[in-house]
Amino acid sequence: MHPFGEFDGVNPAARLQAAIDLLDKIIAAARDQGGSADTIIARWFGERRYAGSKDRRAIRALVYDAIRMLGERPESGRAAMLALVRRQPELAALFDGSPYGPTSIAPDEPVAAAGVLPAWLAEAFALSGLDADEQAALLERAPLDIRVNTLKADPAAIQAEIPGAVPLPCLSAGLRVPSDAAVEQLPAYKEGRLEVQDAGSQFVSLAAGVERGQHVIDLCAGGGGKTLALAAAMANHGSILACDIDRPRLSRLMPRAERAGVSIAETRLLNPNQEAAMLADQAGRADAVLIDAPCSGTGTWRRNPEARWRLTPQRLDRYVATQAALLDIGADLVRPGGVLVHVVCSLLDAEGAGQAQAFLDRHPGWSAQPLSLGAGTPHGPGLRFTPLADSTDGFFVARMRRP
């Protein structure tokens, strides 16, 4: 007998215990720099094919409700779930010791403390000008946004294909679609007429201000989400050199480019600490260099709320140092009069406005260009997007011009 199959929709105590077990795994992974909550949940269900769709949805909701309400990494899945019980008291009755269910609650059991942020980040958030409302908005559920690939499709036509899709303000190719739209199953997705891309990512790609015919370097291209947006902005004319140090990620780029009808991108896998040498042929050549830098991801907690349990002061310091090094490497690739675009999906000034300002201080003659995208708030030498103010993931972008 297994705990879920015949209980689909019926055994809430077994679901609760399953959520506790999953939380234990997610907590351990956050501590040991293991996989994301999404990956752990997907793998767990992959091994339990008997779990029905209602079970999956209910267990997932319990896990994420608990993660969202806990700023600090909890001691255990059970302590996390007991915190959720305080907010959803009806769950208490399910701690009944039934087969597959959690044992009953002892009076002195540890209960994780509710909160938004880990305590060590509170000051950095305050110094970055993020009040309690901004912080709370970082943990709301993210909407589902798409970018219509204007190389292949007309936004109005795609809107007509997806019931409930609405245009995103100030993004001519952006649509917000119902969160259950299953866009990846649509022919339009399979045929490369749309990409799943948060509005914030779309805005920062536009902030690069690239034009047809230019030579662009996307230094941290990953799987190419922004490379494809840049190619669309360039109407597939010019050239984009997409680089990364992560082979599996970068290897996803060319198949995506092909699907999207992008023919101007080529990839270059870099070795860590040899980036400048491996890009020596590009020195002073690029009209624009985009650095979508590795960062703490504080702006994407809506999607990975457990990421705040993973971050440590040491990791944050490492991100800041890597970003500074990448900016300096990128600067050497920009032609005189060209631009260097610094992007992070973080709201911490150490990674965003402070990092861009430090670059400007190190590179006399370079200047921040004003950005006017109809969204975002000017912040230091760039623009900041937040879930609260802009209904996007949190981003910082600065566009800096070489003299």
Ligand SMILES: C[S@@+](CC[C@H](N)C(=O)[O-])C[C@H]1O[C@@H](n2cnc3c(N)ncnc32)[C@H](O)[C@@H]1O
């Ligand atoms: C924020 S992600 C990029 C996301 C991507 N631009 C997109 O839109 O899908 C940051 C990327 O930087 C890469 N990275 C980290 N260190 C790097 C380095 N030294 N040189 C180049 N890329 C690096 C990571 O592998 C990761 O793919």
